[in-house]
Amino acid sequence: MQLFHSHFSPFVRKVMVVAHELGLADRIELLPSAVHPMKRDQSVLAKHPLAQVPTLIDDAGTAIADSRVICEYLDDLGGNRLFPAAGADRWRALNEQSLADGVLDAALLIRYELTARQEGERSAAWIDGQTAKIASALGWFEGTARSFAGRVDIGTIAVASALGYLDLRFGDLAWRDRHPALAAWYAGFAERPSMLASQPPAG
Structure with a gap:
């Protein structure tokens, strides 16, 4: 998996905390980005129309954006431990x-x-x-x-x-x-x- 990220993004941090808690961090390659509210990063835009961080590219090449969706996706991969079931x-x-x-x-x-x-x-x-x-x-x-x-x-x-x-x-x-x-x-x-x-x- 790959993750478009910024070291200073709190939403990226949330995703990475989830990844570490689930033992998945070593499976994620961090990709640099230059996302800005008024200047769209073309490398991220090429993968997802919102061009935001975090954006995860899964092993099948599908782009997943929004930290909430990414965290739930990782939790599904990691055994459903961080999202209570019901x-x-x-x-x-x-x-x-x-x-x-x-x-x-x-x-x-x-x-x-x-x-x-x-x-x-x-x-x-x-x-x-x-x-x-x-x-x-x-x-x-x-x-x-x-x-x-x-x-x-x-x-x-x-x-x-x-x-x-x-x-x-x-x-x-x-x-x-x-x-x-x-x-x-x-x-x-x-x-x-x-x-x-x-x-x-x-x-």
């Missing part, structure tokens, strides 16, 4: 993944606003609106953090990937100061071999 546990994990991905969507929109637009084109109201989404989601995670204990599934992996990206790009949020239960859980989860192996470069 019932309340499944919906809990999927809901956590959706919320964590929403945090990342908001964070990336802020990032693009600050880096892809000229200063005079940026919208403070837009940035404030996305920041508010992150804040309310973190408050929700704080209230449910005790339920994360002992769990390694797509929900907790997605939450950890989101928190890791906030540390990487939004250190000034100081989210730990307001969310001690979440911080305590993340401190332990971040030491998992899968998290350490997928950690992006500093910067």
Whole structure:
């Protein structure tokens, strides 16, 4: 398998954490990409019309995009261990993944606003609106953090990937100061071999 990736993409990190947890990381060849919100990477576009990362090319040559779909595909290959099969546990994990991905969507929109637009084109109201989404989601995670204990599934992996990206790009949020239960859980989860192996470069 091949994966179009960026070392700094939190969605790529989520995929790679899943791959490591399932023992599939050694089967994935990482392909460089230069995906940008306003400049499409032609090498990725040649494989998938959305030209986004992560995009996985499976062993049959089929392109699979969107981290949620890729993670579920890998879980199917790896024995269905990270997506609960049915019932309340499944919906809990999927809901956590959706919320964590929403945090990342908001964070990336802020990032693009600050880096892809000229200063005079940026919208403070837009940035404030996305920041508010992150804040309310973190408050929700704080209230449910005790339920994360002992769990390694797509929900907790997605939450950890989101928190890791906030540390990487939004250190000034100081989210730990307001969310001690979440911080305590993340401190332990971040030491998992899968998290350490997928950690992006500093910067």
